[in-house]
Amino acid sequence: MYPSFTLFDKTIPSYWICALAGLAACCIAALIRHKRFKELQEVDITNSAALGLVGMILGGRVLYLLRISPLIVKNFSYLKAHPHLAYEVLSNGMVFYGGLFGVLAVLLWYCRKYRLDRAAVFDYYAPLFPLFHAFGRVGCFLTGCCHGMVCQRFGIAFVNSPSAENGVPYFPVQLLGSLGNLCLFGIVLAFERKHHKSGQALPLYLLLYAIGRFLLEFLRGDTVRGVTFGLSTSQWISLGLLLALAIVRYRIKKGREAQPQSGTN
Numbered sequence: 001m002y003p004s005f006t007l008f009d010k011t012i013p014s015y016w017i018c019a020l021a022g023l024a025a026c027c028i029a030a031l032i033r034h035k036r037f038k039e040l041q042e043v044d045i046t047n048s049a050a051l052g053l054v055g056m057i058l059g060g061r062v063l064y065l066l067r068i069s070p071l072i073v074k075n076f077s078y079l080k081a082h083p084h085l086a087y088e089v090l091s092n093g094m095v096f097y098g099g100l101f102g103v104l105a106v107l108l109w110y111c112r113k114y115r116l117d118r119a120a121v122f123d124y125y126a127p128l129f130p131l132f133h134a135f136g137r138v139g140c141f142l143t144g145c146c147h148g149m150v151c152q153r154f155g156i157a158f159v160n161s162p163s164a165e166n167g168v169p170y171f172p173v174q175l176l177g178s179l180g181n182l183c184l185f186g187i188v189l190a191f192e193r194k195h196h197k198s199g200q201a202l203p204l205y206l207l208l209y210a211i212g213r214f215l216l217e218f219l220r221g222d223t224v225r226g227v228t229f230g231l232s233t234s235q236w237i238s239l240g241l242l243l244a245l246a247i248v249r250y251r252i253k254k255g256r257e258a259q260p261q262s263g264t265n
Contacts, residue, residue, distance in 0.1 A: 015139035158170070220232065
């Protein structure tokens with residue numbers, strides 16, 4: 001594929017081009033969405049978005065390094081003897097779940113610090129997560145990372161990939177993931193317009209994404225994603241996220257049932 005492009009004699013990784021395009025799309029969508037969330041001040045949106053971007057990068061990098069730490073320990077001597085390779089390993093790579101949790105943690109901190117309506121802030125950002133992710137998956141496809149399983153019938157072979165074995169036909173799971181995220185973006189927006197209740201957009205997104213990611217991982221073929229007891233790291237995180245959503249839903253329901261009923265006898 002095209003892991004990088006040359007512009008004005010500068011080599012730019014394809015993934016970062018797609019990430020910038022995703023950020024631009026999110027900025028446009030955010031401006032449009034502000035008409036529905038006028039209670040949120042522009043300064044809070046700008047500041048929380050900038051801090052959220054930092055949280056995304058840090059969270060994505062930390063989870064990536066944790067995931068590949070066994071490989072780093074196993075090949076420490078080799079990496080020590082080849083510092084340029086060690087630099088490539090340590091300076092590249094992100095895990096989406098880490099980035100997502102990093103953003104959510106920053107947004108939660110920002111809401112508490114400045115006493116913002118947490119439900120409104122999370123609802124505002126909820127559809128932007130899959131929109132950005134859709135562009136990111138296209139970047140993965142162009143780079144050749146996060147590839148699918150070997151598939152002779154529907155596979156696409158990479159020729160310049162630094163991550164995948166070139167010449168081998170892999171199922172384009174990255175493009176399927178991108179399409180799924182675009183669909184998820186539309187679903188969250190449609191839900192918001194027709195059946196929206198404050199604070200429901202983010203749980204809906206997390207629920208659908210966790211289910212979709214768990215299933216999509218079965219089509220992945222890259223080994224660096226980590227596999228434990230037959231399931232990948234992202235699949236275990238998806239299961240944990242689904243369990244957490246179920247517990248929160250149960251506690252909210254029990255809390256409502258425990259509230260005294262008003263009325264006259």
